[in-house]
């Protein structure tokens with residue numbers, strides 16, 4: 001089975017009752033009845049866990065992403081600790097871009113930094129297409145993890161074309177995305193060439209993960225909320241749609257996430273995902289009205305509130321579960337990633353509380 005290159009055999013096996021494809025997480029993504037609302041946390045691997053800090057003490061971030069043994073261990077840590085309903089592969093959105101030949105590093109305390117920002121047609125030309133061999137360490141890590149995880153589903157992920165393009169054009173993290181927007185509007189043709197190339201890289205990267213056996217994928221367009229709806233529809237939606245609809249044949253659920261996207265939720269829902277991620281600014285019932293009745297939602301506890309006293313957290317979890325009932329499927333999550341200063345015990349308590357409050361008998365037919 002581990003030598004299969006289509007992933008079909010792996011998933012046939014998984015679709016057995018109780019297997020990852022029948023897990024509460026995958027069932028909620030597909031808007032099927034669930035025994036309890038599934039919960040996982042964006043950036044659950046790494047960040048707040050002491051066992052993560054220990055393992056990463058002398059290993060650079062990009063190097064750790066290229067070592068299947070470390071990826072496997074770090075991915076499993078939050079599953080062991082919190083009993084979350086899904087694991088997310090430990091990696092970073094810039095990993096496939098580096099594999100495509102872009103000279104970049106992940107600088108501690110800053111994030112991705114690109115040696116020569118992409119600003120010209122020649123720069124775009126240098127971004128190569130990628131295949132399995134360029135990211136063989138990801139293929140290997142996913143296969144190891146699928147075995148280790150048993151019935152717990154593994155989520156694969158990638159950065160969406162806009163968010164990736166922002167790092168490449170700006171040269172690093174940016175608050176305004178000014179150079180990226182200037183390129184979009186000033187040289188729309190070059191922008192579309194760049195975004196299309198990144199869509200190809202992302203699509204290939206997600207296909208490698210799906211063929212290796214992940215049970216779902218999430219497309220992170222973390223910074224899309226910086227755009228107006230008109231700009232999003234004109235410059236970004238076609239490229240994210242290419243990625244998401246390009247995976248439709250795999251049958252694997254697709255999650256589409258961004259931050260500050262209240263005005264974009266309708267458009268993001270049109271890109272072809274099964275689930276739309278919602279940040280804490282938009283209540284899930286309101287989000288569901290914007291997205292429509294044929295998509296599940298994921299979210300949306302404000303990650304900063306995990307630092308508040310427990311009764312505050314408990315009230316928020318109750319409110320979110322209540323508002324999530326308006327959606328045809330709800331995956332509980334934060335509205336964005338876990339903050340590094342979060343007490344891991346609070347995450348464990350949130351998982352238990354979500355499970356307890358949402359437990360219900362279901363007809364699994």
Ligand SMILES: Cc1c2[nH]c(c1CCC(=O)O)Cc1[nH]c(c(CCC(=O)O)c1C)Cc1[nH]c(c(CCC(=O)O)c1C)Cc1[nH]c(c(C)c1CCC(=O)O)C2
Pocket residue numbers: 042043044045046047061088089090091092093094106110111112157163172173174220222337
């Ligand atoms: C700091 C940073 C990195 N990479 C990035 C940043 C942000 C910089 C900015 O503000 O613009 C870029 C990035 N990486 C990831 C995203 C999308 C998710 C998001 O918005 O948080 C984004 C926008 C996914 C990720 N990046 C990472 C994961 C895997 C961990 C997980 O989800 O549990 C994902 C999905 C891991 C990562 N990535 C990085 C580190 C140091 C780590 C390990 C520990 C940590 O989380 O801080 C480097």
